[in-house]
Amino acid sequence: MAFGAIIIGDEILSGRRQDKHLVKLIELLAARGLSLAWARYCGDDRAQLTALLRESLAGDDIVFSFGGIGATPDDHTRQSAAAAAGVALVLHPEAEAAIRERFGDETTPLRLRMGEFPAGSRIIPNPYNRIPGFAYGRHHFLPGFPEMAWPMAAWILDTWYADLHDTQARVEASVIVYGAREGDLIPFMEALEAEHGVSIFSLPSLGTVTQPRHIELGAKGEVAAVEAAMALIKAEMTRRGLVWVLAQDTRPAA
Known part of the structure; x- marks a missing residue:
């Protein structure tokens, strides 16, 4: 299972x-040792949204959908689901x-x-406001309003998926490498992943007026594994005669 997001509007x-x-869903997941695998955006088009949901419902991913669950003409999420x-x-x-409790005598068919x-x-x-969202299978349909949706998403993660929380601290760290060609580093990166159980990432940049062309090269994973991988990255870049500088201090992984 992976986590996905559908954002509608x-x-x-x-x-x-x-x-x-x-950004908020990524933050909520990261606080629980989890991460987002994919995200899709969809407009207020019932046919397109139905097709997207049919595809995602066919999988096993845990999906958070934001928006379109109201009762106005441009809200299609309930019908599409x-x-x-x-x-x-x-x-x-x-x-x-819940709706009758919320509105009392002002409850209407709409x-x-x-x-x-x-x-x-x-x-x-x-x-x-006590107007609920809904879950169908592993899909969770939330309002588009952040003040409603975000507490609801946190409740879902802590109530229905607490067993998936990863209590092992995970971090990421990286260096900026100047003069490197990404293709030349691929075998080295693949070997690091295989040997140290980390995720290696490479973010090339064309450079700016103030900073030459470079690659941000780093590792994500458990603390000890990232430390070991970063030591090897620094040593290998030095061995290749490449100039590198620390990109940032070790931080919690996204």
């Missing part, structure tokens, strides 16, 4: 609003109870529509 794709969910899963869209009894989820869904509590 024409306003994101048009640039009217800047997406904040991706039901269509992708091949099930009916039904009023969830717990969602109905407001109850926000509790219509794919048959077989579980509700996700919303501490902000």
Whole structure:
């Protein structure tokens, strides 16, 4: 299983609003020793969203979807999720109870529509206004509002996936290497990964007016393994006659 994100909304794709969910989800996962494997953006198009959800529902990944679960004409997530899963869209009894509790005598059919989820869904509590999100399988559908979605995402990770939290500290460190060609370093990087159980990354840069062309070369993994890998990286760069400088201090891995 891997973690994925789907972020929905024409306003994101048009640039009217800047997406904040991706960075926050990465932060929430990293705080629990987890990481994000992929992310997709989709506009408010029911057919495109249905196709995307049909593809992701066919896999085993744990997916967080942000946006489009309201009842306005541009909200298609609930309908698309039901269509992708091949099930009916039904009023969830717990969602109905939460909505009626929230609105009392002002409960309307339109407001109850926000509790219509794919048959077989579980509700996700919303501490902000009590209008729940829903989960279908390993997919979790949250509002587009950060003040609602982020506490809900944290609750999901701590309630349903606590057994996946990685308590082993993981870090990353890197050096800036000048004058290196990335292709020449690939065999060395592959050997480091195989021998030390770390993830090696290489981020080439074309350089700027103030900084020459370079590669940021580093390792991610458990503390001792990263320390050993970085020592070998520094020694190998020196052996090859390449100039290198520390890119940053060792830090928690994303």
